[in-house]
Amino acid sequence: MSRSDSREATANRIEHLLDTEGDAVAENTRGFNRGRYESTDELDDYESLKSEARAIKEDAVERLPELIDELRDSVEANGGHLYVADDAADANEYVREVVDGGSVVKSKSMTTEELELNDALRADGARVTETDLGEWVLQLADEEPSHIVGPAIHKSREGIAELFRERFDPDDPPETAEELTRFAREKLLSEIRDADVGVTGANFLTADSGTMALVTSEGNARKTAVVPDTHVAVAGVEKVIPTVEDLAPFVELIGRSGTGQDVTSYVSLFTPPTPSPPVEFGEARGASAERTESAEPDEPMAEPGTAAGDGATEPHPDREFHLVLVDNGRRSMREDDDLRETLYCIRCGACSNSCGNFQSVGGHAFGGETYSGGIAAGWEAGIEGLDTADEFNDLCTGCTRCVPACPVEIDIPWINTAVRDRINRSAEPGEFDHLVDGLVPDEESTGLDPAKRLFGNFETLARLGSATVPVSNWAADLGPVRAAMDRWLGVARDRELPSFERETLVDWFAARGGPRVPEGMARREAVIYPDVYTNHVAVGRGRAAVRTLEALGVRVRVPESAAVGSGRAPLSQGMVETARRSAERCRDVLLPEIEAGRDVVVIEPSDLAAFDREYERLLPTADAERIADGSYELLEYVFGLLDNGADPEGLTAGDGEAVAYHAHCQQRTLGLEAHTVAVLERLGYGVTTSETECCGMAGSFGYKSEYYELSMDVGEPLADQFGDAARVLASGTSCTDQLDALLDGSTEHPIEAIAPPEP
């Protein structure tokens, strides 16, 4: 398939999912996400709990081999069996031997989805029933999970009612959620009663005790583990943590992070084989002859006179327990510096729920063979391989809204960047690559997608664009040119392209005669970083920044030497080595400024995020730290000046004017939304802030032909919220472009509101 055909296929698939599943997924994930904010707000020590959870996982993965040995000792001392399976086939083979064609009930387990265990068991004639209501619905519908926590969130109540009617043709068809739940409970109870083996996953395994924690709400996992006499638990090796006490932070975090529940109904802490007597109800319809014969439904379950707590530390003599620990690529991930963090994942779903793209399309688009959402890139690359990760990796735009949501502080955007880089390097050269050859440095392989090359090197394009104004702008607007860009480069035809200014910010500043605040009079000295977009396209906000800072007594410079890309653009396309070269060039010009005592003021939040978040991965630590410490977001800097007594007299006050403000996604992750709001309020503006995680444009994402519709869908809640606003402000350039498209208006940077008027 050619690239333009494959783009069209992707666009069609996404459009289909937006139509069929988008509404249900959006409602559920946005509900979970709101719940997360509310529920984590209740925790006084939320940040320290996350750091503690992170430290436990780092330590556990570091010491994995010894913890597995310790866990084996614990499980065996309790009377259970532990098997470490190298891969899916190995794991399935072990479980098949235990099940031996009998009947199996299962509680929800993504790891068994990964193994495709159900198919393997059915091949032996086993009857396998999922007992989690969502999983059961999918089993009946023969569909794949669309979310790692809520597997059936893409199904509506009506759809489930219809499915039950089709499959069971009941006399009195259930309609309400309550009736559907009852119906399913009764159907599944008869399966559980008759089962020979219960199969569960495990959220955590404690090496010191051989305990498995299962985080659930329905109660099906408890029934699955307690009714049949044989229990098989299947879990990835990364689920092992050292001690029971280590569970505390995870239990406080997992429900809040995932579905916004402070705690789920049940956190089972089985130390199998359990002391609970197996429950033999009799009347076994689907059960094996052996189980039917042994059932004694009219004999007491326990020795008469047994009181609460009796025998609590002794396994019941009829019970059998098998723990299958699955490697399936995980031990290699542990050795991989970019993928290792994936193993800290506790599968809470926060990265899915906090993701604008996921909220719109769900895991059927933003997911691989098994896993979905931001973290899936790591899981699928490690377990299935790059080809699988390639199918959905583009959907991570690097907006970073999952970063503060992740309870174990995984840098999920970085994993996606690293995986994208590997995908780029493994690609075959394409037929139209010569179109963008001049735009790509030697560091990247020849197979890189032309769209990635184009967007990844916007810097060169912008330089050419400004130099050739107005021809560049006319040409870019011509119909045939747009058609060609769409076909060959994958630039969406409906997007308005950036319009280049002939006079760059740097040129304007030089022509104006350089700094205007004399050295001796200056409150501080600062360098405004002329990012590519401000320098060539949104020059007005750069001029407003200069006027504002000068009005506040800062001696400002906009040096031509600093007009180099930060590396953000290539980074967003997974061009890590190109980004590293940019970071090095940027460092070479910014560090001397910082060392000379000048502050670096950054207008574009995504560039500041590169300095603050990604440079530590691209540059020596000391350099990265000095740049991060010495640079400020523009309104953060203004806030600091005002806070330290600078006089706002020369700025443009709001006098109560209402403004709607959308902070850039990466700016919010850096904790810098509040500064802009505070400055605007201090100057008398009435500020409404957006409730959306990301505008949907996310740098170049919304410009790509295959993602245009999705990008606009992600922006819809923002359009709804700001639809009636008289004046809209946004900090990021891509947010500005997106808001302009969504609202048909003209969005400004906050600095343009507060700056002194142009002379």
Place this chain on the structure above:
Amino acid sequence: MSADTLSAFVDNAERHHATVHRVEPDAVAGTVAELVDPPAVGVELPWEFDLPESVATDPTPAELDAANTGVTAAGLGIADYGSLVLESDAAGSEAISLFPERHVAVLRAADVVPGMREAFGTLGDRLRAGAGAVLATGPSATADMGELVIGAHGPRAVDVVLVDDGGERADTLAADGGGGDE
């Protein structure tokens, strides 16, 4: 246990759709009798309080299947969440607290701890000794059928009989040398 901790337990349990009944020790049997929806099965409590006649102990699977109420002890309460710690045992407490539509749990006020940290502090030695438990918070629930439904595979209603016995935390979860440190 401090009054604040107990009232936090009550508030948080009720926030999670459980109902808490605070009683004196001599009122346990009477309160349980009023709460059960017959037929009821239960596990003999490990303390001096008796269960009412209407609760069948040593149930058979058939009785469990027919029961509308299950009565068990709770080893710990966790004030921050209103959770109960239900230990598994040879008497079948796990199944009895799980299958019937209504679960009535008897919890001593002295066994209520402030938070997760304290609960896991106590559970550590118990689980290392081979015990198992479930932290149960409110009734079972699901959101898989299009909206939140209280009552999924497990109970639809949870009543906690909280016994103000004035006693110190004793041996409920400490039989094997574990136990709390507060």
